[in-house]
Amino acid sequence: MTAALVVKNLTVSVDDKQILHGLDLEIPFGEVHAIMGPNGSGKSTLCHVLTGKDGYEVSGSALLEGQEILDLEVDERARAGLLQSFQYPTEVPGIRLNEFMMEAAEERGVSATEAARRIAAEADRFDVTRFLDRSLNDELSGGEKKRSEIFQMAVLEPKVALLDEIDSGLDIDAVKQVAGAVEEMRSPDLGVLIITHYSRILRYMTPDRIHVMIDGRIVDSGGAELAEELEKGGYDSVRDRLGLIKPESVSVPKPADFFTDTPFDI
Ligand code: ADP
Ligand code: MG
Numbered sequence: 001m002t003a004a005l006v007v008k009n010l011t012v013s014v015d016d017k018q019i020l021h022g023l024d025l026e027i028p029f030g031e032v033h034a035i036m037g038p039n040g041s042g043k044s045t046l047c048h049v050l051t052g053k054d055g056y057e058v059s060g061s062a063l064l065e066g067q068e069i070l071d072l073e074v075d076e077r078a079r080a081g082l083l084q085s086f087q088y089p090t091e092v093p094g095i096r097l098n099e100f101m102m103e104a105a106e107e108r109g110v111s112a113t114e115a116a117r118r119i120a121a122e123a124d125r126f127d128v129t130r131f132l133d134r135s136l137n138d139e140l141s142g143g144e145k146k147r148s149e150i151f152q153m154a155v156l157e158p159k160v161a162l163l164d165e166i167d168s169g170l171d172i173d174a175v176k177q178v179a180g181a182v183e184e185m186r187s188p189d190l191g192v193l194i195i196t197h198y199s200r201i202l203r204y205m206t207p208d209r210i211h212v213m214i215d216g217r218i219v220d221s222g223g224a225e226l227a228e229e230l231e232k233g234g235y236d237s238v239r240d241r242l243g244l245i246k247p248e249s250v251s252v253p254k255p256a257d258f259f260t261d262t263p264f265d266i
Pocket of ligand 2: 043044045165
């Protein structure tokens with residue numbers, strides 16, 4: 001069966017700096033995958049390039065249900081079924097969640113009747129019904145906001161959902177809530193990619209596959225045993241096992257050295 005998302009040999013550079021080095025990733029329909037990686041490893045760049053943010057030199061392929069998306073415009077990718085969790089201003093006074101979702105659904109060609117049906121059903125499923133009449137993001141806790149974001153994605157019925165920094169800044173109760181919402185999101189018509197640099201969310205959910213990204217490469221993929229290794233020994237454990245050099249241990253001059261060195265021979 002065609003997978004929800006197949007990324008092949010994805011190479012990404014900005015200016016002369018290569019950020020992703022021939023990345024491969026396959027997410028079958030019905031599965032939840034996690035990309036874990038230290039800060040600066042290229043996780044957000046992967047999301048940006050998939051959703052079509054400009055400013056990157058990109059080569060390789062990304063097939064969404066078999067369709068190449070790398071040459072599509074941002075809105076065409078969204079209509080093809082790729083959705084990144086919503087990033088709207090933190091405070092949007094006056095617009096209620098219900099109205100916002102009706103508009104977002106109608107913009108994507110969903111009829112008002114169908115939008116209202118989906119909003120009611122998904123709000124119930126993600127336990128956000130009581131937020132529907134409230135202003136967007138108004139007074140929601142960190143966990144409630146993320147749950148609301150996942151609800152919003154579900155209403156739009158994407159084929160591939162990307163959730164970057166899924167648990168950043170959340171306390172442990174909120175992490176549990178978000179993990180529950182992602183598990184709830186599972187559907188045979190959807191592939192989910194969650195992205196985080198903390199392993200703690202994996203205590204509360206079970207992705208079908210975990211990929212470790214270091215320095216723009218997926219260096220290892222596995223199941224629960226990889227989550228356990230990350231929980232116990234962090235990325236250093238994976239680096240040690242694979243014989244990868246930690247960037248900090250590579251000799252790089254400190255910024256101050258540039259000032260103490262004589263820069264020019266005039
Ligand atoms: P992560 O999300 O894993 O923390 P990012 O994808 O944000 O990592 O960044 C990966 C690397 O690429 C970092 O070294 C970052 O500084 C660099 N980078 C990202 N975007 C740009 C950009 N627009 N210009 C230059 N370097 C960038
Ligand atoms: Mg990031």
